[in-house]
Structure formats: C-alpha cells, structure tokens
Amino acid sequence: MKKKIALITGINGQDGSYLSELLIKKGYSVHGIVRRHSLAENQDIRINNLNVKTHYGDLLDEVSLMKIIRKVKPDEIYNLAAMSHVRISTEMPSFTIKVNSLALLNLMEIIRNYNDKIKLYQASSSEMFGNSIDKDGYQRLTTPMNPVSPYGCSKLLGYNLINHYRNAYDNFFCTGILFNHESPRRGINFVTNKVVRTAVEIKKGLKKKLILGNIDSYRDWGHSKDYVEAIYKIMQFKKAENWIVSTGNTYSVRDLCKITFKLLNMNYKDYIKQDKRYFRPQELKYLKGDSSRTRRVLKWQPKYTFETMIEEMVNYWSNKL
Numbered sequence: 001m002k003k004k005i006a007l008i009t010g011i012n013g014q015d016g017s018y019l020s021e022l023l024i025k026k027g028y029s030v031h032g033i034v035r036r037h038s039l040a041e042n043q044d045i046r047i048n049n050l051n052v053k054t055h056y057g058d059l060l061d062e063v064s065l066m067k068i069i070r071k072v073k074p075d076e077i078y079n080l081a082a083m084s085h086v087r088i089s090t091e092m093p094s095f096t097i098k099v100n101s102l103a104l105l106n107l108m109e110i111i112r113n114y115n116d117k118i119k120l121y122q123a124s125s126s127e128m129f130g131n132s133i134d135k136d137g138y139q140r141l142t143t144p145m146n147p148v149s150p151y152g153c154s155k156l157l158g159y160n161l162i163n164h165y166r167n168a169y170d171n172f173f174c175t176g177i178l179f180n181h182e183s184p185r186r187g188i189n190f191v192t193n194k195v196v197r198t199a200v201e202i203k204k205g206l207k208k209k210l211i212l213g214n215i216d217s218y219r220d221w222g223h224s225k226d227y228v229e230a231i232y233k234i235m236q237f238k239k240a241e242n243w244i245v246s247t248g249n250t251y252s253v254r255d256l257c258k259i260t261f262k263l264l265n266m267n268y269k270d271y272i273k274q275d276k277r278y279f280r281p282q283e284l285k286y287l288k289g290d291s292s293r294t295r296r297v298l299k300w301q302p303k304y305t306f307e308t309m310i311e312e313m314v315n316y317w318s319n320k321l
C-alpha cells in the first residue's frame, strides 16, 4: 500500500518534532518546511535524528508553498508554524497577523486550487478565548472568543477562515484548540521551560535569581507529546471539525514555581523577582479547557500529569546543564 504523505509547517518546533516522530511510527512519509536561518546549525535541532525530508520555504512566500506542495503531493498538511509568543506578538503585531492568519488563507487557497482533497489541520489556540470563562469555570467550543493579544486575534481570524472555507467549499479543514502544552523541547522564553531551566541553574550555582512577569495567571498545561496524539486523531476523524485539547486542570505560574523549586529542594520565594518587562499590556488570567468530547469521541487521554511533566523537564535540564 502507498505510504501516506504528511507535510508539516513548523516541523522543527516542539509540536512539529513530536508529531513527526508519531507519524513516522504510523508509517507516514514525513516532509516539513523550514525557513532559511542565519544560524544554519540551529535550523533542525529538534529533528536532526529523524527520518524526515525538509524543504526550504516560508509561509509568507506563496510561490515556495505552491512549489513544495506540488513536489511533495501531501495527503495531509499540518499547519503548526506560527509566530507563537504572545508577549512578542504585542511588539510585532503586523508580522504576527501575516504569518498566523494571512499565510493560512494562502495555504487554503493553494489547496483549493491545486488539489482540494488534501486534508488540512490548523493549530488553533486557547488564547482565542481571552478572558471569557463559562459559569462552571471552563472554556469550550461555545465559550465566546474575545482575544486579548495580537496573537490571539490572529489565531481567531485563522479559526474563522477555516470554519468559513469548510462550510462554503466542503474542504477537510479541521482545527484543534490546544491549551498550553510543554515539554523539555519547549522554547526557553515560554514560562514553563524558563522556570525549570533557571531553577536548575540556581541549584547548580550558575544563576542567583529567576525574573518573571505576572505569576498569578492560571494556565491549563499539558504535554506536547500527548497533544500531538490528539492532533493525529483529529485529522483521522471521519469529519473535519473543531476540537478542544486540554487537561481540564489549571495551575498558576506561582504553583509552577512552587512545584519546580520543591523538586530541587528549594523554596521559590527565596529566588523570584518580578520585572515589568515580562508583563503583558493585557493579561489572559485564567484557562481551563473542557475536552470531554475529544476524550469521548476520539478516545484520547493524556498520559502525563502536570507534576510528571515538570519532573521530566527538571530531569532534562539537570542532565543537560
């Protein structure tokens, strides 16, 4: 039987690398798009041991996208590439909208005009909800979406475009609204890996303080490895739909610090300083996702807990530094 072909944008990111591993295990031929980078040695740091084929391109360059899609002839495209840092999106809002929304629109148009049988997964985000919370304390598909950052706005535009194209033209365009998801492969300017890595550096005497922004916001943090399993199941479901992917538990950044420092036999209160540089113009205060339908219908279940995930990250940095 012919191998299925997947094309992943953002293949060298955290989710792209775990998804590649999963798809290879499932027997796919995996391709990915990478941007030219001035430090070529950092280009594929997360995927250089994987049997994937990378192609130079850029989401903002439709011609390169078209050429890659013609060459690779994918059955499935996973659009994971994004300007994904919420605070940085406030510094470069226009770029964020171009990459996260306009490029998606171009990708959908290419699919419609080249081969409208290609299935597309779009990475949507819990940041689209902003500060809306249902009365029972959860966010779900019916919760109003009122984003509080250029990043959230860009993802909401992408989500609306996907829904519109699916309804208007019947394409297999699906999305997962993923709540925060982490791992040792997370970029170190996101709060989990920043806290864990710095705590280990403090433990080893390499640093004295951990400097953070708002530590009283709450997030529903899962593990990227669990979440790419959900992404795969979303793509294989008989119908293209929107799905919530979350753990259903919420912790504050303060809890994250408490647990991490405790694992290293330290008290977080002795090491934390706050700096307004890391605060956001408008904070998203609280996330907790209701993924009950995803669990029931797709038979998806996360394996990691918040604690086992943090432990894995602490072990990773303790061995690496």
Ligand code: F7E
Binding pocket: 084, 085, 086, 087, 124, 125, 126, 127, 178, 179, 180, 181, 189, 190, 191, 192, 194, 211, 212, 213, 214, 215, 217, 218, 219, 253, 278, 279, 280, 283, 284
């Ligand atoms: O911040 C607070 C910060 O940058 C989490 C992305 O994957 O998830 C992610 O977005 C919280 C926020 O993630 C620092 O204010 C405090 O309340 O790790 P983060 P995020 O903004 O929630 C969503 C679902 C996505 O889709 C995004 O792509 O931590 N915080 N002090 C800090 N955050 C950072 N980064 N650095 C600090 O020093």
